[in-house]
Every structure is written in structure tokens, then in C-alpha cells.
Ligand code: FAD
Ligand code: MLT
């Protein structure tokens with residue numbers, strides 16, 4: 001297919017044969033060894049419908065032991081594999097490039113335990129994020145992360161991509177919240193790092209290697225994670241700003257004025273909000289009077305209904321008086337709050353309705369962050385739609401460029417320019433989506449040669465036959481290596 005044309009299939013990998021199928025059927029339940037074309041087609045296609053592999057086999061293990069047997073076999077047979085969670089990744093990391101065996105964690109979705117004193121949840125990697133959150137809410141807790149893909153993405157996929165999302169500004173990174181992991185290595189070894197302690201300084205903290213390693217070092221099978229208390233008062237406001245400088249002023253003001261109750265600070269430019277409003281059914285602009293250039297969604301989460309609401313109202317009034325905000329609305333009920341969120345979270349869905357969508361996910365110094373959107377608009381000179389939005393509170397810009405179809409012509413106008421620009425600001429070419437297949441060979445824009453070399457050593461040590469998620473992330477530089 002077109003996107004793999006730049007990388008050849010590594011001929012060192014074996015081709016699947018009928019003995020392999022028989023082996024998998026002897027280890028897994030028969031219905032968990034899937035060769036059905038329709039189901040394979042789903043597993044071969046990524047969320048953006050941009051990356052399409054040609055795997056002939058989807059395996060659905062039910063427990064860690066089965067994952068271990070699959071990997072141990074694939075390793076000895078030199079069969080390449082792709083770990084797959086909810087398949088919502090946006091960089092082509094979760095689908096095969098060629099005929100890699102897809103190992104889906106979907107059948108490993110059990111909640112194992114919840115420590116209700118400390119809020120520590122332990123579960124299998126295939127649990128869907130939204131299901132975990134619903135389970136926790138009943139117990140008085142919430143997940144420390146939330147994202148638009150919550151209905152499909154799995155905690156194992158979140159950990160493997162080190163997903164950021166909408167609550168990051170409040171609860172921070174999965175590197176802080178994940179307390180333990182169980183991981184199966186390429187040769188089938190089960191690595192038990194499933195601690196449930198807040199503090200543990202005994203030796204290297206190996207779990208961090210697997211957080212964000214995009215299936216290149218092992219398959220995550222269990223996760224234990226710190227979950228914050230569910231607080232009773234949640235408020236959401238949508239504010240309009242006239243320029244990008246005002247958005248920055250608003251961020252500073254929110255951190256000071258809303259302080260401990262601030263739980264989200266998301267921004268979108270008018271192009272992004274208009275796109276969402278165009279494509280999402282039954283949603284209208286909550287600020288119909290304003291034709292502002294920027295919109296900011298602020299959420300507060302706290303323990304005191306009346307105080308929190310009063311604080312947010314005073315904040316809105318103050319920022320309006322100061323001229324930082326031109327217009328604003330506080331959601332009056334849950335339905336309105338969910339509409340505000342639907343607009344922000346719906347941008348991804350809306351952007352793929354335009355045809356082709358080139359997605360960039362950059363970390364940049366906040367004062368520089370919108371500059372690249374404006375520059376890109378000038379550069380593309382009306383030949384594509386350019387939208388900017390994202391997690392402003394974390395310095396994370398999402399820049400989407402949409403055209404009717406993918407063409408080399410447009411791509412050469414975007415890349416490598418966008419990566420060079422980001423690198424020049426000492427930004428990151430992936431704030432939260434990862435490198436996947438899309439950026440497999442772009443890591444040097446954000447990491448030093450020495451760091452990449454050391455990563456390569458880890459890769460070779462943990463997956464010496466390079467069976468795990470080849471052609472992606474760190475595996476890419478090695479795909480031409482001779483496999484021993
Ligand atoms: P997949 O897409 O299946 O896999 C992602 C990567 O992880 C692949 O490389 C795969 O091989 C690997 N992997 C998956 N499971 C395992 C496992 N158990 N062990 C080892 N490797 C594994 N991301 C953000 O960070 N923030 C956002 O706000 C955000 N919003 C999104 C909104 C939408 C609508 C969509 C479609 C995506 C969004 N994403 C966001 C992208 C994000 O990366 C994923 O949604 C999520 O973290 C991936 O989880 P998944 O289970 O779908 O993993
Ligand atoms: C988001 O924040 O909406 C996402 O990371 C997904 C996207 O950019 O499409």
C-alpha cells in the first residue's frame with residue numbers, strides 16, 4: 001500500500017504457515033485465532049484510514065500466559081507481531097505494515113482490584129478507558145486521564161503511547177500515575193513490575209521504559225494506576241479571545257485565579273471550532289454572538305459546589321473586564337457542559353470527514369505555539385484547511401491540515417518544514433500521539449544521536465530478533481539488520 005512503499009518488507013521475517021495456525025489453535029481458544037477477512041480488514045486499518053496493513057492473522061489472547069506462549073513462539077519462528085489495543089492511535093503504530101501478526105488485548109479486560117483507601121486500580125491491559133472510568137466513578141474515583149477516544153482506547157494502549165489528553169494539566173503524565181506494569185517480553189518472559197506502591201526506590205524503575213514505547217519493547221498485560229478522588233463539583237466554561245496573546249494571558253490568569261480547581265485548559269482556533277460545528281450533528285455555537293479568533297474551554301473540578309462556581313464566575317467577570325476575554329458562557333447543566341466538551345473532543349472526528357487529514361502533534365513553548373499554524377497557513381496559501389487546537393495548558397498544539405486527498409505535492413510543502421521549525425524551537429515532534437509508522441524515521445528532530453543510540457541498545461537487548469512492531473518507532477532504524 002502507498003504508505004509502506006518507503007519501507008520494504010524485511011525478508012528475514014518468516015511467512016505464516018498452517019503449522020503456525022495449528023500451534024496457535026492449540027494454545028488459544030479456536031475463536032480467538034481469527035482469519036476471517038472482514039475482521040482482519042478492521043484490524044489492518046487504522047483510525048484515520050491512512051495506514052492499511054495486510055496481516056492474515058489476528059490473535060486474541062485471554063490471559064498473560066497465552067500472550068507469553070504467543071510471543072515465545074513468534075520469537076523462535078521469527079514471526080513479526082503488532083500489539084493492538086483499541087486501534088485509536090493516530091500515527092499508524094497499531095496496524096501492521098505488512099503481514100505482521102496482530103495481537104489484540106481486547107479479551108483481557110478484567111478489573112483485578114481497587115484499593116479504596118489510596119485509589120489504586122489494578123486491571124488488565126485491554127480494559128477500555130471509559131469502562132474503567134465508569135467503574136471508578138461508582139466507587140468515588142476517576143481515571144487520571146481522559147481523551148476523546150475513551151470509548152474505544154484501552155489502558156494498555158494509553159500506557160504504550162503515554163497518552164496525555166484532557167486531564168493532563170491537572171493530574172500530570174502517566175509516568176507519574178502508573179504505579180506498576182506487567183509486561184511480556186519478546187521471548188515470552190513475563191516481567192512482573194506490578195507494584196501498587198506510591199514510593200519504591202529499589203533500583204531502576206523499569207516500568208518507565210515501557211510507558212510510551214509503543215509496543216516496541218514488550219506487550220503490556222496488566223496495569224496498576226493511581227486514581228484521584230471523584231470530586232462533586234465540576235464546571236465548564238467556553239470563552240472567546242480576540243487574539244493568541246489573550247489566550248496566553250488567560251492561561252496565566254487561570255493558573256493563578258482558579259489554581260487548585262483548574263482541571264482542563266483547552267484551546268481551539270475559529271477554524272477548528274467551525275469545523276467541529278459543521279460536521280457534528282445537532283451542535284451549535286454556544287457563543288453565537290462572537291466571531292472570535294480563539295476559543296478556550298476551561299473546566300474546574302473541586303470539592304465545594306457553591307465556592308467553585310462563584311470562583312469561576314468571578315474569574316470570567318474579571319477576565320471580561322480586563323478585556324482578556326471577549327465573550328464567555330458557563331455551562332448551566334450537565335447537558336450544556338457535555339455540549340462544550342463534545343465540540344472540543346469532536347474536532348478529531350470532524351477533521352477526518354474532510355477527506356485527507358495530515359495530523360501533527362507538537363510540544364512547543366507556549367508563546368511560540370500558534371506561530372507555526374499561521375506560518376503553515378501562509379505556506380499552503382489556501383490550498384488546504386489548516387486548524388490549530390490542543391492542550392494549551394500543557395504547551396501541546398494539534399495542527400491538522402486537511403485536503404480532499406493525500407498527495408505528495410502537499411506533503412512536501414508540510415514536511416520536513418514543520419519538523420525543522422519545531423526542532424529549531426527545541427520542541428517535540430510528538431507531544432502525546434507517539435512516533436508510530438508516521439514518524440518512525442523522524443526521531444532525530446527531537447532526540448540527540450546519543451539518546452537514539454542508547455534507545456537502540458535497549459531495543460536490541462529486549463527484542464534482539466526485532467519481532468515487536470517492526471518498521472515503527474525505534475524498530476525502524478534496524479529493519480535492514482540481519483536477524484540472527
Ligand atoms: P492502539 O491505537 O491500539 O495502539 C497504539 C500503540 O500502542 C501502537 O503502537 C500499539 O502497538 C501499542 N499498543 C497498544 N496496546 C498495547 C499493549 N497492551 N502493549 C504494548 N503495546 C501496545 N492521544 C492522546 O495522547 N491525547 C488525546 O487527547 C487523544 N485524543 C484522541 C482522540 C481521538 C478521537 C482519537 C481517535 C485518538 C486520540 N488520541 C489521543 C490518540 C491516542 O494515542 C490513543 O487514543 C490511545 O492512547 C491509544 O490507545 P489504543 O488502545 O487505541 O492503542
Ligand atoms: C485531541 O486532543 O483531540 C487529540 O489528541 C486527537 C486529535 O488531535 O485528533
Ligand code: ZN
Nearest residue numbers: 165391398432
Ligand atoms: Zn490531544
